Amino acid sequence: MIYIGCHLSVADGYAAMGQTMRDMGGNTFAWFTRNPRGGKSKDVPPDDIAALLRLAKEAGFGPLVAHGSYTMNLCSQNPDTRKNGFEMLTGDLARMALLPGQLYNFHPGAHTGQGADAGIAQIADALRAALPAAGETYVLLETMAGKGSEVGGSFEELKAVIDRFEPDEKLGVCLDTCHVWDAGYDIVNDLDGVLTRFDQIIGLGRLKAVHFNDSKNGRGSHKDRHEKLGLGQIGKDALRRVARHPALQGLPFILETPNDDAGYRREIEEVKSWFD
Numbered sequence: 001m002i003y004i005g006c007h008l009s010v011a012d013g014y015a016a017m018g019q020t021m022r023d024m025g026g027n028t029f030a031w032f033t034r035n036p037r038g039g040k041s042k043d044v045p046p047d048d049i050a051a052l053l054r055l056a057k058e059a060g061f062g063p064l065v066a067h068g069s070y071t072m073n074l075c076s077q078n079p080d081t082r083k084n085g086f087e088m089l090t091g092d093l094a095r096m097a098l099l100p101g102q103l104y105n106f107h108p109g110a111h112t113g114q115g116a117d118a119g120i121a122q123i124a125d126a127l128r129a130a131l132p133a134a135g136e137t138y139v140l141l142e143t144m145a146g147k148g149s150e151v152g153g154s155f156e157e158l159k160a161v162i163d164r165f166e167p168d169e170k171l172g173v174c175l176d177t178c179h180v181w182d183a184g185y186d187i188v189n190d191l192d193g194v195l196t197r198f199d200q201i202i203g204l205g206r207l208k209a210v211h212f213n214d215s216k217n218g219r220g221s222h223k224d225r226h227e228k229l230g231l232g233q234i235g236k237d238a239l240r241r242v243a244r245h246p247a248l249q250g251l252p253f254i255l256e257t258p259n260d261d262a263g264y265r266r267e268i269e270e271v272k273s274w275f276d
Helices: 014-024 046-059 079-096 116-133 155-162 177-183 191-201 236-244 261-273
Strands: 003-006 030-032 065-067 103-106 138-142 171-176 207-212 252-255
Touching (some): 003 261, 014 046, 079 103, 079 116, 116 138, 116 155, 138 207, 155 171, 171 177, 177 207, 207 236
Parallel strands (some): 030 065, 103 138
């Protein structure tokens, strides 16, 4: 059994997303808290949230994974960009209080020339100020491909952020299979070794979700180009091993492959078949 789903549009509301995912055969899903390229977030009617939570419980859904805007950058050289990112973060976390116990994932940011150490410090400072608003929401830093000046292209950089917080802080990691592959981690030939390294550096107890994607590019390319399952450089056999790995059971797996709804239905059914 696996918790598997994909990104859905929030345009028709939260309960509608839950029903759509149940119709698609999935049992978790992700959504953007606001336009992925920025902009304001819409108000959330409490009755809509309540309807989603009832549906999720009835259908046996796993944790749900909200995603912060791609434009949210907590470590830009530009102070206005950092301020805007912090406002996005705190606003999103306040809204997540309506969904207690769910997950909020975001890209750590790009240091834009300051250097990784400065970027890590700024990300940690923003999180320290924002986490009190998170309540029961677990906030996840996403593993990145290491493109440009991205922070999070190595487990060590994510650890450097997390180490600035107490062990009981609700701060974790979302592992993106495309990103870690593009960053240079060999999940095809040495998945056990990669997960052991993650455990030694960050701790598997901090790993709370998986973005489940193939990659258009080779290992270490630092490109961040997602591909449909089995059609990229990671391949179906390796991705099956990821989904079935004992250390990852019980986590929500979110597809971010370049698909339409029909394609996501096929991938959800295929991934589920690996557990028959």
